[in-house]
Amino acid sequence: MDKAQARITFIDTIARFTAYTSKHLPDDVRTKLKELGDQEDSEMAKIIYTAMFDDLTMADALSRPVCQDTGIIQYFVQVGTHFPLIDEIEDCLREAVKKATALAPLRPNAVEVFDEKNTGNNVGVRIPWIEWELMPNRDDVQIYCYLAGGGSSLPGAAKVLMPLEGYEGVVKFVFDQISSYGVNACPPLLVGIGIAGSVEVAAKLSKKALLRPLGSHNSNPRGAELEARIEKGLNELHIGPGGFSGKNSVMGVHIEQAARHPATIAVGLSTGCWAHRRSLIRIDASMRYEIISHRGATI
Ligand code: SF4
Structure with a gap:
C-alpha cells in the first residue's frame, strides 16, 4: 500500500x-458494572443498573452512542x-x-x-x-x-500539598473532591489519582490512570495497598449508581506516580463515569x- x-x-x-x-463500553467496564449491580439490594439501585444495561443493549441494537x-x-x-x-x-x-x-x-x-x-x-x-x-x-x-x-470531568482537580501533609493529605484531597462533586460524574466512578512533584504531571498521570484496565494494580505494593484502601473508603460513602445511594461508589481506584520533589507532594484527580x-x-x-x-x- x-x-x-x-x-x-x-x-x-x-x-x-x-x-x-x-x-460500546469496553469488556472490563461491562463486567464490573454487572458485578456491582449484582451486589445491590435496594430497589432504586437495581432500577438504575437495569436502566444502564437497557441503554447499552439499545445503543448496540440502534447503533447509537x-x-x-x-x-x-x-x-x-x-x-x-x-x-x-x-x-x-x-x-x-x-x-x-x-x-x-x-x-x-x-x-x-x-x-x-x-x-x-x-x-x-x-x-x-x-x-x-x-x-x-x-x-x-x-x-x-x-x-x-x-x-x-462533561459530567465525568467535573470532579477533576489538582493541587500541590505541603510535604508534611503526606499521603494522608492525598487521601483527604480525594475524599473531599469525591464527596463534594463525585455525584456529578454519574457514578459508579472510576477514580484516577496522580502523585508527583508538580501539578501538571500529577494531573496528567491521574488521567492516564483511567486508561488502565479495571482490576489492575499500581506497580508498587504500597501504591496498590493505597488504591485498595481508598476504594474501600469511597465505597463506604455508599454514593451508589447515579448518586441514588447503594452498596458501592466506585468501579475502581487507580494511582499512577512519578518521583516527586522532597518539598512537594502534588496530587491530581480525574474521574470516569459509569459510561467509561x-x-x-x-x-x-x-x-x-x-x-x-x-x-x-x-x-
Ligand atoms: S454518563 Fe458520563 S458522559 Fe454521560 S452524562 Fe453522565 S457523566 Fe456525562
Missing part, C-alpha cells in the same frame, strides 16, 4: 474506531519510531474526528474558548487532545481513545488493526 492509500485507510479506521467507542455527551475526544498515542505515518498522525486524528462525528453521529461538543462558538465537528484548538509516547524500534501504533464527558468510553486499538505498518479493549470487535 502506498502512503496516500495508507493515510486514507488510517483515517477511516480511526473514525470507525472512535464511533465504535461511543457506542451510549450517552448523549460525546465528551471531548482525547487520544493517547504510543507510536513506534518506524510507523510509516508517524509524521501525519496528528492531522489524521483531526480528520478522523470530523469523519466520526458525521458517521456515528456524535453530538458536537468542542466550544472555542473566548469565541464561545461550537465548532460543529468536535475539532478545535488543540482538540482532539493528543498525548504522545514513542516506542523505539517498532513500526506499529497503539492508540487509546477516550471520550471525556475508553478503548485501545493497535495498527500495524500495513494498516491492519486489532481492537484490544473490546473482545471480538470489528469496525
Whole structure:
C-alpha cells in the first residue's frame, strides 16, 4: 500500500474506531458494572443498573452512542519510531474526528474558548487532545481513545500539598473532591489519582490512570495497598449508581506516580463515569488493526 492509500485507510479506521467507542463500553467496564449491580439490594439501585444495561443493549441494537455527551475526544498515542505515518498522525486524528462525528453521529461538543462558538465537528484548538509516547524500534501504533464527558470531568482537580501533609493529605484531597462533586460524574466512578512533584504531571498521570484496565494494580505494593484502601473508603460513602445511594461508589481506584520533589507532594484527580468510553486499538505498518479493549470487535 502506498502512503496516500495508507493515510486514507488510517483515517477511516480511526473514525470507525472512535464511533465504535461511543457506542460500546469496553469488556472490563461491562463486567464490573454487572458485578456491582449484582451486589445491590435496594430497589432504586437495581432500577438504575437495569436502566444502564437497557441503554447499552439499545445503543448496540440502534447503533447509537451510549450517552448523549460525546465528551471531548482525547487520544493517547504510543507510536513506534518506524510507523510509516508517524509524521501525519496528528492531522489524521483531526480528520478522523470530523469523519466520526458525521458517521456515528456524535453530538458536537468542542466550544472555542473566548469565541464561545461550537465548532460543529468536535475539532478545535488543540482538540482532539493528543498525548504522545514513542516506542523505539517498532513500526506499529497503539492508540487509546477516550471520550471525556462533561459530567465525568467535573470532579477533576489538582493541587500541590505541603510535604508534611503526606499521603494522608492525598487521601483527604480525594475524599473531599469525591464527596463534594463525585455525584456529578454519574457514578459508579472510576477514580484516577496522580502523585508527583508538580501539578501538571500529577494531573496528567491521574488521567492516564483511567486508561488502565479495571482490576489492575499500581506497580508498587504500597501504591496498590493505597488504591485498595481508598476504594474501600469511597465505597463506604455508599454514593451508589447515579448518586441514588447503594452498596458501592466506585468501579475502581487507580494511582499512577512519578518521583516527586522532597518539598512537594502534588496530587491530581480525574474521574470516569459509569459510561467509561475508553478503548485501545493497535495498527500495524500495513494498516491492519486489532481492537484490544473490546473482545471480538470489528469496525
Ligand atoms: S457523566 Fe458520563 S454518563 Fe453522565 S452524562 Fe456525562 S458522559 Fe454521560
